Amino acid sequence: MKPSSQGFEFHVRAQDGKARRSTLITPHAAVDLPTFMPVGTQGTVKTLTPEEVAATGAQIVLGNTYHLWLRPGPDLLAHFGGLHAFSRWPHAMLTDSGGFQAFSLSANVKLTEEGFTFRSHLDGQKMFLSPEEAVRIQGLIGADIQMQLDVCSPGNSERHVVEEAVARTTRWAKRAIASPRPEGQALFGIVQGACFADLRRDHAKELAELPFDGLALGGFSVGEPIPAMYETLEAIAFEIDPERPRYLMGVGTPQDLLIAVGLGIDMFDCVLPTRNARNGQALTRFGKITIKNARYRDDKLPLDPDCACPTCHGGYARGYLRHLFIAGEILALRLISAHNLHFYGELMRGARLAIEEGNYIDYQRSSLDRMGHGDLL
C-alpha cells in the first residue's frame, strides 16, 4: 500500500547492484540516501552544536523518544514548538518509538498486548507506553519521521519467541497506523524476525501492506553475531519494498555501513561515532586511533592528514588531542566527535557518489581494505 503522508516523497535516482542512491523529501528538508543519522539522545548530538552536526554532512538526526519523554517531556517540547525549534535543528529529524530504551534502560518492565509499563530510570516514576501513546508522544516532539512501537526479541531468542514478537509488532503496526498523528509527520514500520530470514521476509511483506512511509529493520545489533546479521541482510534487505526507504536501526560500524549499503539499505543510525569519540577513539579511513595511547604523545599529525573536518583541517595534532583527553578537557570530546561524524558523513557521501558512478563495489572494497576489514568481502 503506497504511503501518503503529506510533504513526503521518495525517489530512487540510481541503482548499482543492490546498492541504491535515492532521495527522501521531508517537510523540513530533502535527505540524500544512503545516509547516516547522528543520534541526539537528549535533544543534542552530544558535545556539538546543530551547525557543527550539519557541517559533518549529516542531513537528518535521530532523537530518542524515551529520553525526551522523561525529560524535558513532550508537553514542554510542544510549548517550544517541537524538538526542531527547541534544539535549533532546522533540517530533517526522525524519532524512535521509545520502546527499545524503555526495555533496556528502565526497571520493572511489564509487557502485555496493550503495551508496556516500566519505571523511569531517572526518578522511578511509573510510565506506560503503547503503540498509540508512542505516536502521540512523537507527535508532540514533532520530528519529520516517527517510528512505530515494536517488540524486539533478544538476539539469542528461540524461534517461537521471535515469531510472537513479529506477530505482536504487526498488530502494533496497525494500531500505530490507525492513531491520529500531525500532518507533516511520516511513519515507518519496523520489521522484526531476528536472524530468521524467512520470518524477516514474511514480516517485511506484511508491513508493506500498510501505508508506512518507510520500512525499518529492527532487532539487529542486539547481541547476535555480526556475520549472522550480514547473512540475514543479504537474504532479505533487497526484497523489502523498493518503493520505500529501508532503514537499518542502531547500526553501526563503518564496515557495517559499507556492507549494508551494498545490500540495499538506505538509512542508518548509531551512537558509535559520538560515544567512541567521548571514550577517546577516533575513526579514520585507516582504522581506529585510541588517542590516549603513548605513541601519539609527540605526534604532530592530525587524526587523518587528508581529512577536511574542522579538527583535522584546523591542525589539531594527535599529541594535542591526547593531552586534552588525558587532562579531561571537554574540547577533546568535541574535536573527536566532530571528526568521527565527519568521517561517517564522508563515508556516506562517497557511497552515494560511487553508486551514481556505478562503481560501488570498488568503493566498498577499497574502503574496507584501507580500514583493515577487507576480509569482510
Added chain:
Amino acid sequence: MKPSSQGFEFHVRAQDGKARRSTLITPHAAVDLPTFMPVGTQGTVKTLTPEEVAATGAQIVLGNTYHLWLRPGPDLLAHFGGLHAFSRWPHAMLTDSGGFQAFSLSANVKLTEEGFTFRSHLDGQKMFLSPEEAVRIQGLIGADIQMQLDVCSPGNSERHVVEEAVARTTRWAKRAIASPRPEGQALFGIVQGACFADLRRDHAKELAELPFDGLALGGFSVGEPIPAMYETLEAIAFEIDPERPRYLMGVGTPQDLLIAVGLGIDMFDCVLPTRNARNGQALTRFGKITIKNARYRDDKLPLDPDCACPTCHGGYARGYLRHLFIAGEILALRLISAHNLHFYGELMRGARLAIEEGNYIDYQRSSLDRMGHGDLL
C-alpha cells in the same frame, strides 16, 4: 627603567579620569587595553575552540604554567613549537609563573630563599620552582608575556609577613630579570603588599626601577574583603608607572572590572566567567542567571535578548539551556561559557569606547546600575 623586550610596545591612546585606553603590541598580536584575558589552564579555554574564544572579543589568553609544567610538560610543548602552535591560538598569550597554583594546589610546599619545593597534585612527584626555573619553563611554553615568580602572602596576613613577602618578591624579581629568556617574550613584575597601601606603593616604585615590560598587582582576590581591595586599588593603582601596562591578577567579577578600569587598571584575568558557566551560571548585563532554576523551564528567551553572542544570537532558549544543563549535556557548558566570555569581551569593548569618548564614568555607573551593583559607586 624603560623596558626593552623585542617586539613589544605600549601606547596610551586616551585617558578619561584615571581610566585609560591603550595598546599593547606583542610579537603575536596587538592587544587593545583595557582587556580581559580568558584563562586556558591546561592548554585550552575550557569547552571552547580558539576560534570561539577569539570571537568573544578576547585578544589575549592566559596559560597556567603550573598545570602545563606538570602536564604535558614544557619539553613536549617546545617539541610542538610552544603553546601557541600546540593549542592553535595565534593571538597574544601570557603565562603566569606557576607559583600561585603550586602554593594552592600542591602538597608539602617548602619555601626558601632559593625557591620552593612541592609535590605534584597529579602524581606526587617532587618539583622545584625558583625565579630562574619559572623563566626557563615559561620560555619553553613560549607565551608572549611571562610573569616573574612572586611570593603571595595570604589575604589575612600580618604586616610583617607581608613585608617579608614583598622583600623576597623584589629579590626574586631581580633574579627573574637576570635569567636568560627567549627573544620575543616580555616579562612582567608583580607588586605585592596585600591591602597595605604604603607597602604596595613602595613596592611598585621598586619594581618600576627594573626593566619589566609591565607591572602586575598580585595577591588580590585571595580572601581579603572586596571593599579593602577597591580601597587599596584606589590608593595606589594610578600611581603605578604610567608608561607600562597595569595588570590586576586573578580578578574578577564584572563589577570588579568596571571599578578597577576606573582606577587605572589595563589587564585582567579570571576563571570566573568560564567556571561559573560550567556551574550553570550565566552572567548578563542584567545580572546573573542560574540556569537550573525552575523559573526558566518554559522560558523562550535567550540569556540576554540583546546579546550578539552565538548562544543568544543563535536563538538558544533559556528553557533549552536549562534542559541541557540538568541532563548533564556538555553543549550547555559550551553555550554558557561562550556567552559569559562574550559578555566580558563586550564589557571591555564598551569600556574602551567610553574612555575614548570621555564618558567612562557614565558607562561605569549605568553598567553597574543595570547589574544591580549601583551601590559600589
